[in-house]
Amino acid sequence: MTHRIGVFICHCGINIAQNVDVEALTEYASHLDGVIVSKNYKYMCSDAGANVIKDAIKEHKLDRVVIASCSPRMHEHTFRDVVRDGGVNPYCLEIANIREQCSWAHTDKEQATEKAKALVRSAVAKAKLMEPLSTSTIPVIPEALVIGGGIAGIQASLDLANDGFKVYLVEREPTIGGRMAQLDKTFPTLDCASCILTPKMMEAANHANIELFTYADIAKIEGSIGNYTVQIKKKPRYVDIKKCTGCGDCAQACRLKGRVSNEFDLGLGKRGAAYLAFPQAVPLKYTIDSKHCLFLTRGKCGDTPACKEACLQQAINFDQKEEIITKKVGAIIVATGYDLLDPSAIYEYGYATSADVITSLEMERLISSSGPTKGEILRPSDQKKPKSITFILCVGSRDETQCTWCCRIGCMSALKHVYLLREKLGEDVEINVCYTDIRSYGKGYEEFYRKVRGLKTNMFRGRPSEVRNISGQLTLDIFDTMTSKLFEVTTDLVVLVPAIVPRFDATAFARILHLTQSGDGFLLEAHPKLRPMDTFVNGMFIAGCCQGPKDIQDTVSQASGAASRAAIILSKKELEIDPLIASVDEEICTGCGICIEVCPYDARSLNEKTRVALVNDALCAGCGGCIAACPSNASVHKNFTKKQILNMVDETL
């Protein structure tokens, strides 16, 4: 069957026309076999350009269209709509990329024109063999999964829940709240972190549309946009949360009370094996730490476990087992947060060897009124009030040997600490800040920095080379580039502001979700500017510090953005699926199953009766892995068949 092909060449203003002779190309294309009409236009993607295509389709009864323009990544969607409106199947369109791959890449106009001819020639060759395809639809499950119960996850869950969608919020720790719950106050407004976070935590817990899974992990995720199946692994907390009233009798009774390091206070405080992370924890339910609990580790805790005896509600249940819960959702928001770099990586600052060298998050717990010292600033080694406190910024940040990136919150968090310490300790305490550059870029940040400069802070512009600990006395030398002088600072407490790093298990977790990571290990967004919350997996979105370091303001904005992106999917009854996916020639397929092994999306399976491999249209992403792997050429990619591609190659050579 012969097709009636139309070729449309775009000038793209001068982007293409200055390096490709568009007129000559149009003339050349008109003589190609099968080409009925060949036209050019200044901006093919404009309304007028679309009319050129639509009119030509009608006038010449075209059934195949070739457009020579920019990359299909840019305008394939636009042109598919145009040819469909013109009356041609949208999948009978082939784009020859003569901008990114031709006019932008070359300087010699004559040669570039020759290359453009070859590209158009090969596109026409493919157009001859293209098949009309139709899209199919899948129903959308109007429920969402949010992974991570920090401020990002809470905000995203609340937005979606208020939009009317059911949300499953999964948190690894026994309580939601995340990093923000560990903070005392927030910069630059000095809002009390708990005061603004706790109401949101409560709202999330009590919302009719939100189901909370705390102390739970994601075991498995299958499926694709609109229809994901999620396995949530609930870890046993050995407390029946239906019975627990949060009275705390178990923690009081626990034989290990005050003997287990409290991770919420970063080891500065102690708890028991039965514990509540912090007083405002949500849900307000106690947890028994299976790593330390005497009964769980040794099988014996006195005659009867003390907590069990103390609990009037009989909520303690040592028979609890791990539980897998399966849920189906249409979209997923990942908000798993960050870790801080262990500053012992910068060994010269002595974090591992000096108790009085602490991190900024540890300082946060010391300042917090719910912290291990009830808000009193006491140095860890001797519990005495420090007379001098020195901050070292950029510890491991902007460092080619550790983390090349800026942590974006270090400067402001240190300035905030200076403010709060002055407030608490008055003028008695000497405060030194060693900074590389102060980055106060956000709304109100520069004003806050000015305020702190007025608080008699010794600012040293430079990085100390080492922190010395001589019989408990900390000293450091700092060369201040502002005065060109080397100062020796003798101090009682050194606060390191460490780099922000991806979660320790980010790589393994990304694998479970099929998400990609950027070079720094954070989760990769689909486009750094225009799709910052999207990922390369359709229906999965990212928010907060799992995508990269950011402050609370940006985190909340991104979380709301991600929720809104997810709602676009959830609000649809069904979704169209792109037909450019794998299919199987059932006559040839031997049922060897290699395609099933290579498929990263679990889209391939075997019909046991007919011994023929199947494709799940909803799951297939059209990556082509199975097509390359198929030993008998039975797996084919629709409109990227071997015949079509070889025809293109033949014409190009």
Place this chain on the structure above:
Amino acid sequence: MSIRDLTSMAEAQGLQRKEINERLKKLQNDVSDYCFQCAKCTSGCEAHKLLELEPHKIVALLKKGLIDELVNADIIWTCMSCLKCFERCPQNVAPVEILYALKNLAVANGKQIPGQYTAILQSVLSLGLIQDIQTMTTKENITIKRDDLGLPPLSKPVDSATFQTAIMKLALEKI
């Protein structure tokens, strides 16, 4: 053979100078551009407190292309090669490498090598060692000789003429 041969450097300068210049240029472009002047190198510099060496300033001057000024400055000879700046620089700039290159360029330009350096070379040429350590003093301020500890005497080059030729050849090649 004497030390003076090295410092006069009459022949083969052109080629060496070109090579060293290229090394410096490479350091200037590949390395010093990335320095953001945090001065962590100077904060820890062993030669700074007494001798006022400021490695971060050396890098900044190199970045501005003021090579001749640096080559003629006596300060470049104060570096003790402790390699702290190399170990701790957050931007992999390693001022010590730049100082090596500058010192080599200074020699290639005919600058006099400071006495301490030539003394070290003299010691290497005659003994094969940087220092001829025969005694040491303990924490308790007791002086002990090598023999007292049952250590063998320090070995000396067997064929001192060949050894010295080889060392000089190496020294010249390194420059």
